[in-house]
Amino acid sequence: MRTAYGLHIDGLDEVTDLGISTGPPAGCRPVTVRQRQADPPPPAPLDADRMVRLLTDGRTLELRRANGSATFYGPPLAADVLAHPYLAPVAVVVNRWAGRETFHAGAFVHNGRAWVVLGSRTAGKSTLLAALADRDVPVLADDIVVCDDGDVLAGPRCVDLREPIPGLGLPTRGVRDDTRLRVTLPAIAPRLPLGGWIFLNWGDGPALTPVGPADLLTRLAARRSLPELASDPAALLALAGQPGYDLTRPRDWAALDATHRLLDTTLTHIGALT
Structure with missing residues:
Protein backbone atom coordinates (compact mmCIF):
# COMPACT_ATOMS: atom_id res chain seq x y z
CA MET A 1 0.00 0.00 0.00
CA ARG A 100 -4.33 16.21 14.23
CA GLU A 101 -3.51 19.75 13.11
CA THR A 102 -2.89 20.39 9.42
CA PHE A 103 -1.53 23.48 7.67
CA HIS A 104 -1.01 24.59 4.07
CA ALA A 105 2.76 24.41 4.34
CA GLY A 106 5.90 22.44 3.55
CA ALA A 107 8.70 21.10 5.73
CA PHE A 108 12.40 20.38 5.47
CA VAL A 109 14.72 18.52 7.86
CA HIS A 110 17.68 19.98 9.76
CA ASN A 111 19.63 17.81 12.20
CA GLY A 112 16.82 15.27 12.40
CA ARG A 113 14.03 17.77 13.11
CA ALA A 114 11.29 19.07 10.82
CA TRP A 115 11.04 22.80 10.17
CA VAL A 116 7.67 23.86 8.80
CA VAL A 117 7.61 26.51 6.06
CA LEU A 118 4.44 28.61 5.81
CA GLY A 119 3.42 31.38 3.45
CA SER A 120 0.87 32.47 0.88
CA ARG A 121 0.51 30.68 -2.46
CA THR A 122 2.94 33.16 -4.00
CA ALA A 123 5.47 33.13 -1.15
CA GLY A 124 7.80 30.66 -2.86
CA LYS A 125 7.42 27.67 -0.52
CA SER A 126 7.94 25.04 -3.21
CA THR A 127 10.79 26.99 -4.80
CA LEU A 128 12.63 27.18 -1.47
CA LEU A 129 12.02 23.49 -0.73
CA ALA A 130 13.25 22.40 -4.18
CA ALA A 131 16.34 24.60 -3.80
CA LEU A 132 17.03 23.04 -0.39
CA ALA A 133 16.57 19.54 -1.82
CA ASP A 134 19.09 20.45 -4.52
CA ARG A 135 21.52 21.28 -1.70
CA ASP A 136 21.03 17.83 -0.08
CA VAL A 137 18.58 19.08 2.55
CA PRO A 138 15.88 16.42 3.11
CA VAL A 139 12.37 17.66 2.33
CA LEU A 140 9.64 16.06 4.41
CA ALA A 141 6.53 17.55 2.83
CA ASP A 142 5.25 20.08 0.32
CA ASP A 143 1.72 21.57 0.17
CA ILE A 144 0.28 20.04 3.38
CA VAL A 145 1.90 19.59 6.79
CA VAL A 146 0.28 17.24 9.31
CA CYS A 147 1.31 17.54 12.97
CA ASP A 148 0.70 14.64 15.34
CA ASP A 149 1.83 14.53 18.97
CA GLY A 150 4.91 16.67 18.40
CA ASP A 151 5.84 15.07 15.06
CA VAL A 152 5.51 16.19 11.45
CA LEU A 153 4.32 13.49 9.04
CA ALA A 154 5.89 12.89 5.63
CA GLY A 155 4.03 13.96 2.49
CA PRO A 156 4.22 12.67 -1.10
CA ARG A 157 7.75 12.37 -2.39
CA CYS A 158 7.63 15.29 -4.78
CA VAL A 159 7.72 19.08 -5.06
CA ASP A 160 5.86 20.85 -7.88
CA LEU A 161 7.23 24.08 -9.37
CA ARG A 162 5.36 26.67 -11.42
CA GLU A 163 8.55 27.65 -13.26
CA PRO A 164 12.11 26.35 -13.57
CA ILE A 165 14.74 27.31 -10.99
CA PRO A 166 17.90 28.46 -12.79
CA GLY A 167 20.77 26.13 -11.99
CA LEU A 168 18.61 23.46 -10.35
CA GLY A 169 20.58 20.24 -10.62
CA LEU A 170 17.70 17.89 -9.84
CA PRO A 171 15.79 16.30 -12.72
CA THR A 172 12.22 17.44 -13.31
CA ARG A 173 9.30 16.16 -15.35
CA GLY A 174 6.16 17.83 -16.60
CA VAL A 175 2.99 16.99 -14.64
CA ARG A 176 -0.56 18.31 -14.24
CA ASP A 177 -0.98 18.72 -18.02
CA ASP A 178 2.51 20.21 -18.17
CA THR A 179 1.53 23.17 -15.98
CA ARG A 180 4.06 22.16 -13.31
CA LEU A 181 7.58 20.77 -13.13
CA ARG A 182 7.85 17.95 -10.61
CA VAL A 183 10.98 17.24 -8.59
CA THR A 184 11.06 13.68 -7.24
CA LEU A 185 12.17 13.35 -3.62
CA PRO A 186 13.88 10.32 -2.06
CA ALA A 187 12.19 8.13 0.54
CA ILE A 188 12.17 9.47 4.07
CA ALA A 189 11.06 8.46 7.57
CA PRO A 190 7.24 8.61 7.94
CA ARG A 191 7.48 11.11 10.82
CA LEU A 192 10.09 13.34 12.44
CA PRO A 193 9.97 15.58 15.53
CA LEU A 194 8.95 19.19 15.00
CA GLY A 195 11.83 21.65 15.17
CA GLY A 196 10.02 24.93 14.59
CA TRP A 197 8.23 27.29 12.19
CA ILE A 198 9.41 29.55 9.37
CA PHE A 199 7.11 32.17 7.80
CA LEU A 200 8.12 33.32 4.31
CA ASN A 201 8.16 36.96 3.24
CA TRP A 202 9.59 38.84 0.25
CA GLY A 203 11.86 41.81 0.85
CA ASP A 204 15.49 42.65 1.49
CA GLY A 205 17.75 40.13 3.07
CA PRO A 206 17.93 37.25 3.55
CA ALA A 207 17.14 37.72 7.22
CA LEU A 208 15.59 35.65 10.01
CA THR A 209 13.59 37.47 12.69
CA PRO A 210 12.25 35.63 15.77
CA VAL A 211 8.48 35.43 16.22
CA GLY A 212 7.31 35.81 19.82
CA PRO A 213 5.37 32.95 21.45
CA ALA A 214 2.05 34.82 21.67
CA ASP A 215 2.29 36.00 18.05
CA LEU A 216 3.26 32.49 16.96
CA LEU A 217 0.26 30.94 18.72
CA THR A 218 -2.07 33.47 17.06
CA ARG A 219 -0.61 32.75 13.63
CA LEU A 220 -0.85 28.98 14.00
CA ALA A 221 -4.41 29.13 15.30
CA ALA A 222 -5.40 31.25 12.30
CA ARG A 223 -3.73 28.94 9.76
CA ARG A 224 -5.30 25.65 10.89
CA SER A 225 -7.10 23.71 8.19
CA LEU A 226 -10.84 23.24 8.72
CA PRO A 227 -11.05 25.62 11.69
CA GLU A 228 -14.70 24.67 12.13
CA LEU A 229 -13.44 21.46 13.72
CA ALA A 230 -12.37 21.88 17.33
CA SER A 231 -8.70 21.76 18.24
CA ASP A 232 -7.06 20.75 21.48
CA PRO A 233 -5.79 24.01 23.05
CA ALA A 234 -2.98 22.13 24.78
CA ALA A 235 -1.82 20.68 21.45
CA LEU A 236 -1.76 24.13 19.84
CA LEU A 237 0.18 25.52 22.79
CA ALA A 238 2.72 22.72 22.41
CA LEU A 239 3.14 23.51 18.70
CA ALA A 240 3.65 27.19 19.52
CA GLY A 241 6.23 26.20 22.13
CA GLN A 242 8.74 25.53 19.35
CA PRO A 243 10.73 28.46 17.91
CA GLY A 244 9.31 30.52 15.07
CA TYR A 245 10.99 32.88 12.57
CA ASP A 246 10.07 35.26 9.81
CA LEU A 247 12.34 34.57 6.82
CA THR A 248 12.64 37.57 4.53
CA ARG A 249 14.52 37.22 1.25
CA PRO A 250 14.58 38.94 -2.14
CA ARG A 251 12.86 37.67 -5.29
CA ASP A 252 16.22 36.71 -6.74
CA TRP A 253 17.35 33.21 -7.68
CA ALA A 254 20.91 34.23 -6.79
CA ALA A 255 19.84 34.68 -3.14
CA LEU A 256 19.02 31.00 -2.69
CA ASP A 257 22.58 30.10 -1.67
CA ALA A 258 22.66 32.87 0.94
CA THR A 259 19.22 31.84 2.21
CA HIS A 260 20.39 28.24 2.63
CA ARG A 261 23.51 29.35 4.51
CA LEU A 262 21.46 31.57 6.82
CA LEU A 263 19.02 28.76 7.61
CA ASP A 264 21.81 26.26 8.21
CA THR A 265 23.79 28.59 10.48
CA THR A 266 20.76 29.72 12.51
CA LEU A 267 19.19 26.30 12.92
CA THR A 268 22.54 24.74 13.83
CA HIS A 269 22.91 27.37 16.57
CA ILE A 270 19.40 26.66 17.83
CA GLY A 271 20.16 22.95 17.93
CA ALA A 272 23.30 23.59 19.96
CA LEU A 273 21.26 25.47 22.55
CA THR A 274 18.63 22.75 23.03
Whole structure:
Protein backbone atom coordinates (compact mmCIF):
# COMPACT_ATOMS: atom_id res chain seq x y z
CA MET A 1 0.00 0.00 0.00
CA ARG A 2 0.97 3.62 -0.46
CA THR A 3 1.58 6.08 2.37
CA ALA A 4 1.61 9.87 2.77
CA TYR A 5 0.41 12.49 5.25
CA GLY A 6 -0.05 9.90 7.99
CA LEU A 7 -2.40 7.85 5.78
CA HIS A 8 -2.14 4.20 4.76
CA ILE A 9 -3.81 4.33 1.36
CA ASP A 10 -5.52 1.57 -0.59
CA GLY A 11 -6.48 2.18 -4.21
CA LEU A 12 -3.47 4.26 -5.30
CA ASP A 13 -0.89 1.56 -6.01
CA GLU A 14 -0.13 3.18 -9.39
CA VAL A 15 0.79 6.53 -7.78
CA THR A 16 4.57 6.23 -7.58
CA ASP A 17 5.10 9.64 -5.95
CA LEU A 18 3.75 8.26 -2.68
CA GLY A 19 5.65 6.23 -0.10
CA ILE A 20 5.25 2.49 -0.05
CA SER A 21 4.76 0.14 2.88
CA THR A 22 4.09 -3.57 3.28
CA GLY A 23 2.15 -2.84 6.45
CA PRO A 24 0.61 0.21 8.11
CA PRO A 25 3.26 2.36 9.82
CA ALA A 26 2.52 3.18 13.43
CA GLY A 27 -0.20 5.78 13.74
CA CYS A 28 -1.25 5.74 10.08
CA ARG A 29 -4.96 6.09 9.32
CA PRO A 30 -6.35 3.64 6.73
CA VAL A 31 -8.06 5.25 3.72
CA THR A 32 -9.43 3.72 0.55
CA VAL A 33 -9.44 6.10 -2.43
CA ARG A 34 -11.87 5.47 -5.28
CA GLN A 35 -12.91 7.19 -8.49
CA ARG A 36 -16.43 7.03 -9.91
CA GLN A 37 -17.88 8.34 -13.15
CA ALA A 38 -21.37 8.67 -11.74
CA ASP A 39 -23.70 11.35 -10.45
CA PRO A 40 -22.18 12.70 -7.24
CA PRO A 41 -24.04 13.13 -3.99
CA PRO A 42 -25.14 16.70 -3.26
CA PRO A 43 -22.72 18.91 -1.29
CA ALA A 44 -22.98 18.48 2.46
CA PRO A 45 -21.28 20.28 5.36
CA LEU A 46 -18.54 18.66 7.35
CA ASP A 47 -19.91 16.67 10.25
CA ALA A 48 -18.68 13.92 12.51
CA ASP A 49 -19.10 11.14 9.95
CA ARG A 50 -19.28 12.45 6.39
CA MET A 51 -18.17 15.30 4.16
CA VAL A 52 -19.08 16.12 0.54
CA ARG A 53 -17.09 18.91 -1.09
CA LEU A 54 -17.43 20.46 -4.55
CA LEU A 55 -13.88 20.92 -5.87
CA THR A 56 -12.76 23.90 -7.94
CA ASP A 57 -12.55 21.84 -11.14
CA GLY A 58 -16.17 20.69 -10.86
CA ARG A 59 -15.42 17.26 -9.38
CA THR A 60 -16.96 16.18 -6.09
CA LEU A 61 -15.10 14.55 -3.20
CA GLU A 62 -17.00 12.48 -0.66
CA LEU A 63 -15.33 11.28 2.53
CA ARG A 64 -16.86 8.84 5.01
CA ARG A 65 -15.31 8.43 8.40
CA ALA A 66 -16.85 5.08 9.38
CA ASN A 67 -15.39 3.06 6.50
CA GLY A 68 -12.36 5.28 5.80
CA SER A 69 -13.30 5.97 2.19
CA ALA A 70 -12.60 8.92 -0.12
CA THR A 71 -14.43 8.95 -3.45
CA PHE A 72 -13.80 11.35 -6.34
CA TYR A 73 -16.79 11.79 -8.66
CA GLY A 74 -16.04 12.97 -12.19
CA PRO A 75 -13.64 12.28 -15.07
CA PRO A 76 -10.77 9.92 -14.13
CA LEU A 77 -7.77 11.53 -12.50
CA ALA A 78 -4.23 10.71 -13.61
CA ALA A 79 -1.71 9.28 -11.15
CA ASP A 80 0.39 12.46 -11.04
CA VAL A 81 -2.49 14.67 -9.88
CA LEU A 82 -3.71 12.07 -7.39
CA ALA A 83 -0.37 12.42 -5.60
CA HIS A 84 -0.67 16.21 -5.70
CA PRO A 85 -2.90 18.18 -5.40
CA TYR A 86 -5.94 15.85 -5.06
CA LEU A 87 -4.67 13.83 -2.10
CA ALA A 88 -4.36 17.02 -0.04
CA PRO A 89 -8.09 17.53 0.75
CA VAL A 90 -8.37 13.86 1.66
CA ALA A 91 -5.42 14.17 4.05
CA VAL A 92 -6.75 17.35 5.62
CA VAL A 93 -10.18 15.94 6.45
CA VAL A 94 -9.03 12.51 7.63
CA ASN A 95 -6.29 13.95 9.82
CA ARG A 96 -8.51 16.67 11.29
CA TRP A 97 -11.09 14.00 12.09
CA ALA A 98 -8.25 12.18 13.89
CA GLY A 99 -7.53 15.24 16.04
CA ARG A 100 -4.33 16.21 14.23
CA GLU A 101 -3.51 19.75 13.11
CA THR A 102 -2.89 20.39 9.42
CA PHE A 103 -1.53 23.48 7.67
CA HIS A 104 -1.01 24.59 4.07
CA ALA A 105 2.76 24.41 4.34
CA GLY A 106 5.90 22.44 3.55
CA ALA A 107 8.70 21.10 5.73
CA PHE A 108 12.40 20.38 5.47
CA VAL A 109 14.72 18.52 7.86
CA HIS A 110 17.68 19.98 9.76
CA ASN A 111 19.63 17.81 12.20
CA GLY A 112 16.82 15.27 12.40
CA ARG A 113 14.03 17.77 13.11
CA ALA A 114 11.29 19.07 10.82
CA TRP A 115 11.04 22.80 10.17
CA VAL A 116 7.67 23.86 8.80
CA VAL A 117 7.61 26.51 6.06
CA LEU A 118 4.44 28.61 5.81
CA GLY A 119 3.42 31.38 3.45
CA SER A 120 0.87 32.47 0.88
CA ARG A 121 0.51 30.68 -2.46
CA THR A 122 2.94 33.16 -4.00
CA ALA A 123 5.47 33.13 -1.15
CA GLY A 124 7.80 30.66 -2.86
CA LYS A 125 7.42 27.67 -0.52
CA SER A 126 7.94 25.04 -3.21
CA THR A 127 10.79 26.99 -4.80
CA LEU A 128 12.63 27.18 -1.47
CA LEU A 129 12.02 23.49 -0.73
CA ALA A 130 13.25 22.40 -4.18
CA ALA A 131 16.34 24.60 -3.80
CA LEU A 132 17.03 23.04 -0.39
CA ALA A 133 16.57 19.54 -1.82
CA ASP A 134 19.09 20.45 -4.52
CA ARG A 135 21.52 21.28 -1.70
CA ASP A 136 21.03 17.83 -0.08
CA VAL A 137 18.58 19.08 2.55
CA PRO A 138 15.88 16.42 3.11
CA VAL A 139 12.37 17.66 2.33
CA LEU A 140 9.64 16.06 4.41
CA ALA A 141 6.53 17.55 2.83
CA ASP A 142 5.25 20.08 0.32
CA ASP A 143 1.72 21.57 0.17
CA ILE A 144 0.28 20.04 3.38
CA VAL A 145 1.90 19.59 6.79
CA VAL A 146 0.28 17.24 9.31
CA CYS A 147 1.31 17.54 12.97
CA ASP A 148 0.70 14.64 15.34
CA ASP A 149 1.83 14.53 18.97
CA GLY A 150 4.91 16.67 18.40
CA ASP A 151 5.84 15.07 15.06
CA VAL A 152 5.51 16.19 11.45
CA LEU A 153 4.32 13.49 9.04
CA ALA A 154 5.89 12.89 5.63
CA GLY A 155 4.03 13.96 2.49
CA PRO A 156 4.22 12.67 -1.10
CA ARG A 157 7.75 12.37 -2.39
CA CYS A 158 7.63 15.29 -4.78
CA VAL A 159 7.72 19.08 -5.06
CA ASP A 160 5.86 20.85 -7.88
CA LEU A 161 7.23 24.08 -9.37
CA ARG A 162 5.36 26.67 -11.42
CA GLU A 163 8.55 27.65 -13.26
CA PRO A 164 12.11 26.35 -13.57
CA ILE A 165 14.74 27.31 -10.99
CA PRO A 166 17.90 28.46 -12.79
CA GLY A 167 20.77 26.13 -11.99
CA LEU A 168 18.61 23.46 -10.35
CA GLY A 169 20.58 20.24 -10.62
CA LEU A 170 17.70 17.89 -9.84
CA PRO A 171 15.79 16.30 -12.72
CA THR A 172 12.22 17.44 -13.31
CA ARG A 173 9.30 16.16 -15.35
CA GLY A 174 6.16 17.83 -16.60
CA VAL A 175 2.99 16.99 -14.64
CA ARG A 176 -0.56 18.31 -14.24
CA ASP A 177 -0.98 18.72 -18.02
CA ASP A 178 2.51 20.21 -18.17
CA THR A 179 1.53 23.17 -15.98
CA ARG A 180 4.06 22.16 -13.31
CA LEU A 181 7.58 20.77 -13.13
CA ARG A 182 7.85 17.95 -10.61
CA VAL A 183 10.98 17.24 -8.59
CA THR A 184 11.06 13.68 -7.24
CA LEU A 185 12.17 13.35 -3.62
CA PRO A 186 13.88 10.32 -2.06
CA ALA A 187 12.19 8.13 0.54
CA ILE A 188 12.17 9.47 4.07
CA ALA A 189 11.06 8.46 7.57
CA PRO A 190 7.24 8.61 7.94
CA ARG A 191 7.48 11.11 10.82
CA LEU A 192 10.09 13.34 12.44
CA PRO A 193 9.97 15.58 15.53
CA LEU A 194 8.95 19.19 15.00
CA GLY A 195 11.83 21.65 15.17
CA GLY A 196 10.02 24.93 14.59
CA TRP A 197 8.23 27.29 12.19
CA ILE A 198 9.41 29.55 9.37
CA PHE A 199 7.11 32.17 7.80
CA LEU A 200 8.12 33.32 4.31
CA ASN A 201 8.16 36.96 3.24
CA TRP A 202 9.59 38.84 0.25
CA GLY A 203 11.86 41.81 0.85
CA ASP A 204 15.49 42.65 1.49
CA GLY A 205 17.75 40.13 3.07
CA PRO A 206 17.93 37.25 3.55
CA ALA A 207 17.14 37.72 7.22
CA LEU A 208 15.59 35.65 10.01
CA THR A 209 13.59 37.47 12.69
CA PRO A 210 12.25 35.63 15.77
CA VAL A 211 8.48 35.43 16.22
CA GLY A 212 7.31 35.81 19.82
CA PRO A 213 5.37 32.95 21.45
CA ALA A 214 2.05 34.82 21.67
CA ASP A 215 2.29 36.00 18.05
CA LEU A 216 3.26 32.49 16.96
CA LEU A 217 0.26 30.94 18.72
CA THR A 218 -2.07 33.47 17.06
CA ARG A 219 -0.61 32.75 13.63
CA LEU A 220 -0.85 28.98 14.00
CA ALA A 221 -4.41 29.13 15.30
CA ALA A 222 -5.40 31.25 12.30
CA ARG A 223 -3.73 28.94 9.76
CA ARG A 224 -5.30 25.65 10.89
CA SER A 225 -7.10 23.71 8.19
CA LEU A 226 -10.84 23.24 8.72
CA PRO A 227 -11.05 25.62 11.69
CA GLU A 228 -14.70 24.67 12.13
CA LEU A 229 -13.44 21.46 13.72
CA ALA A 230 -12.37 21.88 17.33
CA SER A 231 -8.70 21.76 18.24
CA ASP A 232 -7.06 20.75 21.48
CA PRO A 233 -5.79 24.01 23.05
CA ALA A 234 -2.98 22.13 24.78
CA ALA A 235 -1.82 20.68 21.45
CA LEU A 236 -1.76 24.13 19.84
CA LEU A 237 0.18 25.52 22.79
CA ALA A 238 2.72 22.72 22.41
CA LEU A 239 3.14 23.51 18.70
CA ALA A 240 3.65 27.19 19.52
CA GLY A 241 6.23 26.20 22.13
CA GLN A 242 8.74 25.53 19.35
CA PRO A 243 10.73 28.46 17.91
CA GLY A 244 9.31 30.52 15.07
CA TYR A 245 10.99 32.88 12.57
CA ASP A 246 10.07 35.26 9.81
CA LEU A 247 12.34 34.57 6.82
CA THR A 248 12.64 37.57 4.53
CA ARG A 249 14.52 37.22 1.25
CA PRO A 250 14.58 38.94 -2.14
CA ARG A 251 12.86 37.67 -5.29
CA ASP A 252 16.22 36.71 -6.74
CA TRP A 253 17.35 33.21 -7.68
CA ALA A 254 20.91 34.23 -6.79
CA ALA A 255 19.84 34.68 -3.14
CA LEU A 256 19.02 31.00 -2.69
CA ASP A 257 22.58 30.10 -1.67
CA ALA A 258 22.66 32.87 0.94
CA THR A 259 19.22 31.84 2.21
CA HIS A 260 20.39 28.24 2.63
CA ARG A 261 23.51 29.35 4.51
CA LEU A 262 21.46 31.57 6.82
CA LEU A 263 19.02 28.76 7.61
CA ASP A 264 21.81 26.26 8.21
CA THR A 265 23.79 28.59 10.48
CA THR A 266 20.76 29.72 12.51
CA LEU A 267 19.19 26.30 12.92
CA THR A 268 22.54 24.74 13.83
CA HIS A 269 22.91 27.37 16.57
CA ILE A 270 19.40 26.66 17.83
CA GLY A 271 20.16 22.95 17.93
CA ALA A 272 23.30 23.59 19.96
CA LEU A 273 21.26 25.47 22.55
CA THR A 274 18.63 22.75 23.03
